[in-house]
Every structure is written in structure tokens, then in C-alpha cells.
Amino acid sequence: MTVKSSAEIVVVGGGIMGLSVAYHLARAGVRDVVVVDKSYLCGGASGRNGGGVRAQWSSESNIRLMQESIRICSEFASEMKINVWFRQGGYLFLTRSESRAEQLRASVALQQSCGLRTELLTPREAKRIVPELDTTGVALASYNPDDGVVFPWPFVWGYAQAAQKLGVEVHTHTEVLGFDTANVGTRIEAVRTSKGRIATHTVVNAAGAWSPEVARMLGVELPNTPHRHEICSTEPLKPFLKPLVADLDTGLYFSQSMRGEIVGGVSNEQVPHGVDHQSSARFLGLYASALMRTVPILGAVKVLRQWSGCYDLTPDANPIVGPVDEVEGFHQASGFMGHGFMMAPVMGKLLAQYLVEQTALPLFDRWNLRRFKEGRLLSEGMIIG
Ligand SMILES: Cc1cc2nc3c(=O)[nH]c(=O)nc-3n(C[C@H](O)[C@H](O)[C@H](O)COP(=O)(O)OP(=O)(O)OC[C@H]3O[C@@H](n4cnc5c(N)ncnc54)[C@H](O)[C@@H]3O)c2cc1C
Incomplete structure (x- = not known):
């Protein structure tokens, strides 16, 4: 199956983060979203983790985000009609x-x-x-x-099914190979995949551990x-x-x-x-x-x-989220260390809101890639593993 020739937003990575973003975009009314993953759903860290979900953190932003994520987890099964074994x-x-x-x-x-x-x-x-x-x-x-703890696989499947019902196309075994750009590489024109070219100006990099590889295709260096x-x-x-x-x-x-x-x-x-x-x-x-x-x-x-x-991993144990200065329309949702699964429910919602409304969120300013250049490193003391 080839991919469609154009999309409003292309999400690279069909792990929990990419699927949560895609689902929330579709819920917010964006009808033309494509998710591409080079593997199968659950092939990345989202299908390989411990399923732990907690609000015990050392920074206020993480505590508050996870309060909301835990609330979403408690309603996930009834909303998505799938048992995620949340305990x-x-x-x-x-x-x-x-x-x-x-x-x-x-x-x-x-x-x-x-x-x-x-x-x-x-x-x-x-x-x-x-x-x-x-x-x-x-x-x-x-x-x-x-x-608490969830069983990760149905959580991933729940987001994928719900997103697809709302019109999102999810293409597994479809690898991003590169990008076409304009304005001396500063504007995205299309995503080139192993199953065809998708014209778009907006891309979300939710490729987890592979996110630096994907960013490098656009000449953007991530420190993950x-x-x-x-x-x-x-x-x-x-x-x-x-x-x-x-x-x-x-x-x-x-x-x-x-x-x-x-x-x-x-x-x-x-x-x-x-x-x-x-x-x-x-x-x-x-x-x-x-x-x-x-x-x-x-x-x-x-x-x-x-x-x-x-x-x-990121150098300051905090993720990299939101737009980058180097390339217009290239948004990050990576660097979630060993806690991206629990953060995905709330992060998908916030990133979708940001993409739809284009409103500046203070959190995305703190978590922007630019902080590494500016020496504004953050900290988080309650990291496991
Ligand atoms: C052993 C272990 C235990 C963990 N325990 C927990 C826990 O208890 N709680 C918690 O919250 N988190 C935990 N984590 C972390 C959590 O699993 C991750 O933070 C989270 O799953 C990241 O999700 P993601 O969608 O960003 O990445 P992934 O799930 O890795 O998804 C990225 C996807 O991008 C795809 N991709 C990569 N390159 C390309 C390309 N070029 N083209 C197309 N697709 C591409 C990959 O195939 C992959 O499916 C754990 C991780 C591990 C490894």
C-alpha cells in the first residue's frame, strides 16, 4: 500500500507519543494526519517498557503533567473501549x-x-x-x-484504533528516508518514505530513540x-x-x-x-x-x-518538545528518557493543542531544543534506571 500524496501533518513514529499526538490532532478536527512507522506498532520502546505511571517527581511541571496523565489513564479504557489493565x-x-x-x-x-x-x-x-x-x-x-501500572500494548493499540476511526492514516513498515525542502533547507515540502512521497509543511518527530537520526535528515542536531x-x-x-x-x-x-x-x-x-x-x-x-x-x-x-x-536520553533528563529554530514546521516530541509512556497521554494532548491553536505554551519554551544552545539546562531528580 502506498502512502497518500499529501497530508496536513505527518507524524514520524507510531509509538505511544506519535499516536497520542495523532489522535488528539484528529479529535481537535485536523482530518488529514498521516502516521508512518518503519516497524510494527509496539516495535519501539512503547512496546518494550514497564508500563509504570506515576506523579511522584521532583519538578512541579512533571508532577502537574502526570496528575493529568493519570486522570487520562483512569478514563482511557472506557473512552477507547479497550482494556489497558490500569491498576x-x-x-x-x-x-x-x-x-x-x-x-x-x-x-x-x-x-x-x-x-x-x-x-x-x-x-x-x-x-x-x-x-x-x-x-x-x-x-x-x-x-x-x-x-499505577498499565499494560503498554493495548494502550498503543487503543490510540491507533481511535485515531484511525477519526480518519488518521497509520502506515506501519513505512520508513522515513528523507525530506524535500525549500528556502535553503529551512522549510519542509515533503516527507520521502519507503512507500512514497507525502507533500506536507508540518512534521512531528516522534521517533523516540531514532529521533536524532530523523532530525539529522533535515540538518538538525538533537543532543538525545x-x-x-x-x-x-x-x-x-x-x-x-x-x-x-x-x-x-x-x-x-x-x-x-x-x-x-x-x-x-x-x-x-x-x-x-x-x-x-x-x-x-x-x-x-x-x-x-x-x-x-x-x-x-x-x-x-x-x-x-x-x-x-x-x-x-537527553543531557538534562528533560524532553525536547515543540518547534525548532532551524526548520519551519518541524516539531519535536522526543527525549522522554524512561518515562515517555506515562507522559504521552498528556503530551499528545498539549502538542496537538499547540499545533492547532499555535498558542505559545510556557512548558514548550522550557523544553525547546534551543535551551541546550543557550545553556538553560533543566533538572529532574526522580529518574529510574
Ligand atoms: C525497558 C524500558 C522500560 C521502560 N519503562 C517505562 C515505564 O515504566 N513508564 C514509562 O512511562 N516509560 C517507560 N519507558 C520509556 C518509554 O517506553 C518511552 O519513553 C516511550 O515508549 C517512548 O515512546 P515514543 O513513541 O517516543 O518512542 P517509540 O515507542 O520508540 O516509537 C518510536 C517509533 O519511531 C519509529 N521510527 C524510528 N525511525 C523511523 C523512521 N526513519 N521512519 C519511520 N519510523 C521510524 C520506530 O519504529 C518506533 O516505533 C521504558 C523504556 C524501556 C526501554
């Missing part, structure tokens, strides 16, 4: 060093001032939420009961770097674990799915940067020892499946 068992964060505990105190105070139900917990209080925890070495914990992150899933166990547990010092995180599997991962800083979807024995060793130290009774559980995906 609000909370996130339990653990810290082991005094310096991180200090940062956690500040983050929790900020979250509470934004209206979150987050509580600071002593190690003993954390055991009330997960009695199986070994809290040796844990300095402080925090818990927000409204955080792909970084492989591994994850695994065990045999199903009788439900016992309510929250997603995340250790801010080791990067360990794990939750129990609605099917009973323990799904989780851990930081592995020795992985070189670059797109890579391999699995390693080293990861299993790191994960197993961190998990057994935290919940010793899981020492006997059998790992059934192991896979990996790419985080899309």
Missing part, C-alpha cells in the same frame, strides 16, 4: 543514601503542595505496604497510592542519545505485591502485573550508548541480586522472558 497500586520509592533521602524529602513536600497524596515513610512503615521487603540499608521511602535498557518478566505468582517498587539508588524497579508476573529492571551503566535491542546475562545477574536483596522471597522465582528497549 493503581501506588509507587513505593526507596532511598539508601542520606543525600537521596534529603532530595526525596524536598520532592515529597513539593508533591504534597501540588495536592498529591504522597507520604514519606520510614523503612518500618514501608514494610506495612510491602511486608516482604528487606529494608536493611533503606534510609527513607515515599508512597503515592494513586500511581539512545541507551539500551533491559527488562524481564517471571512466571506468574499469586498476587501479593501492591505497588511498583523503585530504588532510587540502584535503579531497581519491579511490579506485579495483573497476570501475576513480576516485571522489572535495573540500571546497567556499562551499556554503551546506541540503538541496541539485545539481551544480556549481565543484566539478569544485576537484576537478580538487586531484587533478592530487596525482596528475598523472590529468590526462587523463575524468569520466563527477557527483552530490551531504548531509553531516549
Whole structure:
């Protein structure tokens, strides 16, 4: 099947971010949107992640965005008519060093001032939420009961189906190969794909870990770097674990799915940067020892499946969103590190609003690519992995 010859907006990348943007554009009345993806839906990080959704952050913008995203998640199944297995068992964060505990105190105070139900917990209080925890070495914990976990695949399919119903064309196995431009490369005329040329003046780069590659086709340099992150899933166990547990010092995180599997991962800083979807024995060793130290009774559980995906890292742990100065009509929606899945519901809505109404959003100014040139780097302390 060839692509249509022209479109109002072309979205590069049919992961959660691109599909959320496309869906919200169509909902806002833009009828001529095309999404192209070189792989299958869920082939990128959106089909390879832990499905964690949380409002516990260290910056006010992330807290407020995620309050809205969690609200969208809670209505997603009824709105999209698809079960996304959304379960609000909370996130339990653990810290082991005094310096991180200090940062956690500040983050929790900020979250509470934004209206979150987050509580600071002593190690003993954390055991009330997960009695199986070994809290040796844990300095402080925090818990927000409204955080949760979704099953990522139906979430992606839900956006894709809903967007298509509203007239969006979604082309999988369709790779963007380049762009035609005018005005010495500063204006987009068309997107060249493996299935034909689409004339357009507006493109959203939602290619995740591949977004620098796509931007480079237009001569735009993004500072993002792909970084492989591994994850695994065990045999199903009788439900016992309510929250997603995340250790801010080791990067360990794990939750129990609605099917009973323990799904989780851990930081592995020795992985070189670059797109890579391999699995390693080293990861299993790191994960197993961190998990057994935290919940010793899981020492006997059998790992059934192991896979990996790419985080899309930026130098200041904040994404790159909105227009770029170099090329008119070229919009970014990338650099979402290890938390783009949870951000996509709200980001898709905001980016679509921006594209339709052309109203300046302060958030997009903060997250603009230009901040790297201007030295206005941001920060975020509650990053996992
Ligand atoms: C192991 C792991 C665990 C994670 N856990 C969580 C979590 O618990 N919670 C959370 O919120 N986030 C998590 N993340 C991060 C999250 O998965 C990502 O931030 C999010 O899925 C990014 O979505 P995306 O649509 O931007 O990118 P992707 O899903 O990667 O989609 C990009 C798409 O672009 C396509 N593409 C690339 N180049 C081209 C081209 N030239 N032409 C056409 N198409 C192209 C790719 O095929 C791909 O499908 C995790 C990530 C990993 C790897």
C-alpha cells in the first residue's frame, strides 16, 4: 500500500507519543494526519517498557503533567473501549543514601503542595505496604497510592484504533528516508518514505530513540542519545505485591502485573550508548541480586522472558518538545528518557493543542531544543534506571 500524496501533518513514529499526538490532532478536527512507522506498532520502546505511571517527581511541571496523565489513564479504557489493565497500586520509592533521602524529602513536600497524596515513610512503615521487603540499608521511602501500572500494548493499540476511526492514516513498515525542502533547507515540502512521497509543511518527530537520526535528515542536531535498557518478566505468582517498587539508588524497579508476573529492571551503566535491542546475562545477574536483596522471597522465582528497549536520553533528563529554530514546521516530541509512556497521554494532548491553536505554551519554551544552545539546562531528580 502506498502512502497518500499529501497530508496536513505527518507524524514520524507510531509509538505511544506519535499516536497520542495523532489522535488528539484528529479529535481537535485536523482530518488529514498521516502516521508512518518503519516497524510494527509496539516495535519501539512503547512496546518494550514497564508500563509504570506515576506523579511522584521532583519538578512541579512533571508532577502537574502526570496528575493529568493519570486522570487520562483512569478514563482511557472506557473512552477507547479497550482494556489497558490500569491498576493503581501506588509507587513505593526507596532511598539508601542520606543525600537521596534529603532530595526525596524536598520532592515529597513539593508533591504534597501540588495536592498529591504522597507520604514519606520510614523503612518500618514501608514494610506495612510491602511486608516482604528487606529494608536493611533503606534510609527513607515515599508512597503515592494513586500511581499505577498499565499494560503498554493495548494502550498503543487503543490510540491507533481511535485515531484511525477519526480518519488518521497509520502506515506501519513505512520508513522515513528523507525530506524535500525549500528556502535553503529551512522549510519542509515533503516527507520521502519507503512507500512514497507525502507533500506536507508540518512534521512531528516522534521517533523516540531514532529521533536524532530523523532530525539529522533535515540538518538538525538533537543532543538525545539512545541507551539500551533491559527488562524481564517471571512466571506468574499469586498476587501479593501492591505497588511498583523503585530504588532510587540502584535503579531497581519491579511490579506485579495483573497476570501475576513480576516485571522489572535495573540500571546497567556499562551499556554503551546506541540503538541496541539485545539481551544480556549481565543484566539478569544485576537484576537478580538487586531484587533478592530487596525482596528475598523472590529468590526462587523463575524468569520466563527477557527483552530490551531504548531509553531516549537527553543531557538534562528533560524532553525536547515543540518547534525548532532551524526548520519551519518541524516539531519535536522526543527525549522522554524512561518515562515517555506515562507522559504521552498528556503530551499528545498539549502538542496537538499547540499545533492547532499555535498558542505559545510556557512548558514548550522550557523544553525547546534551543535551551541546550543557550545553556538553560533543566533538572529532574526522580529518574529510574
Ligand atoms: C525497558 C524500558 C522500560 C521502560 N519503562 C517505562 C515505564 O515504566 N513508564 C514509562 O512511562 N516509560 C517507560 N519507558 C520509556 C518509554 O517506553 C518511552 O519513553 C516511550 O515508549 C517512548 O515512546 P515514543 O513513541 O517516543 O518512542 P517509540 O515507542 O520508540 O516509537 C518510536 C517509533 O519511531 C519509529 N521510527 C524510528 N525511525 C523511523 C523512521 N526513519 N521512519 C519511520 N519510523 C521510524 C520506530 O519504529 C518506533 O516505533 C521504558 C523504556 C524501556 C526501554
